[in-house]
Amino acid sequence: MQTVFHVSSPESDVRRHAMVNVTNLLEDDTTAAPDDDVAIVANGAGVRMFVASTAANGELVASLVERGVECFACGASLAKMNAITADLLPGVERVQSGVGALARLQDEGYGYVKAP
Template identity: 40%
Template sequence: MDSEHTRRRVLELAGVGTGLALAGCVGGGTDAPASTGDTASPTSEPTETPEETDTATETETETPDPTMSTVFHFTGDVSQQEHALGNVSNLLADDTIDLDDVVLLVNGSGFRLVLAEQTEHAEKLTELLDEGVSIRACENTMERFSATEDDLVDGVGTVPSGVGELTKLQAGDGYAYIKTP
């Protein structure tokens, strides 16, 4: 078959009128036949008709949205604690998001949120822990406050370094980062 006839046959099989030309298609713009190793060369039988393509597309199932993990970073003062806890609660209540894991990491001035003797929000922290939120305190900050794990609200964990934990969660584990007031 000559290359012009081949081009016309390919266009016909693709459902394109024969009055159109495809640039860079079969034969690379010359009348020389395509080499046997050329994957773009047509075959005598199409491997897939347009009808088969449409059917295959219709039967494919949608990929579900991926689950997400989020880390909230709280370094604010006492006046911002309720707002920070509200942000975490709002994310948990959002039914449009498929959450895998939520972490609340406190360091700096935000550390007072998890100190059992200083926080006014121990009950809310316990509720968040019961809902599966992992609450973590920076051990460097604990040292600065002369606090131990016994001084924390029950269930609050510790990490050696708040900034190290944030780095690990974001870069290594793919967590979304939210700086909360």
Template identity: 40%
Template sequence: MNTVFHFSVGGEAAYGTVLSNIENLLADTTVPDRSVVCVTNGDGVFLLRHGEPHADRIATLHERGVSFRVCSNSLKSRSLGAADLHPAAEMVPSGGGELTRLQAAGYAYIKTP
């Protein structure tokens, strides 16, 4: 089973919520083998900014196979680029396009928070 988390808001509480939701899914033994992707756009891109307080959790999740994808359009509108991102972050052309592609490929969609 494959899951995509859509994250588009800023703020420390929201960052903790999305990461906890991903961790909880990975810990749920009733869900079979899975691929987990977190797509960020809007102010959600700040979650993956280099040096954010949750950098260690992001790195650990990435090591466990979670893919973190960032909308290039949202980065550009916030004057951010690849050099500003956590090493786990992968830029995609658009958050909406990535969500559409993943859902068409059978990923379950979860909007967080």
């Protein structure tokens, strides 16, 4: 099973909850989802979860990256907050467009989950 989580919330609690949901999916024996088949795409204010200076839960991001979760930050959203690729947490990839990454992953068969 391939799953992509979409995070765009300005609220750090919502972003953390999304990462907890990813962890729950990885630990759910009934889904048989290998770690490398789970991704998080952040756009809008959601990119704050991946920018080192604004990441309230950097250790949780690091643990997900370590487990093979692919993390993508929208380049357009980063530019709006004057952040650059070097500002991202280790293991997070900058993509040109978060929406484009979501479309590509869904085209590749990923199921879509919108973070609350």
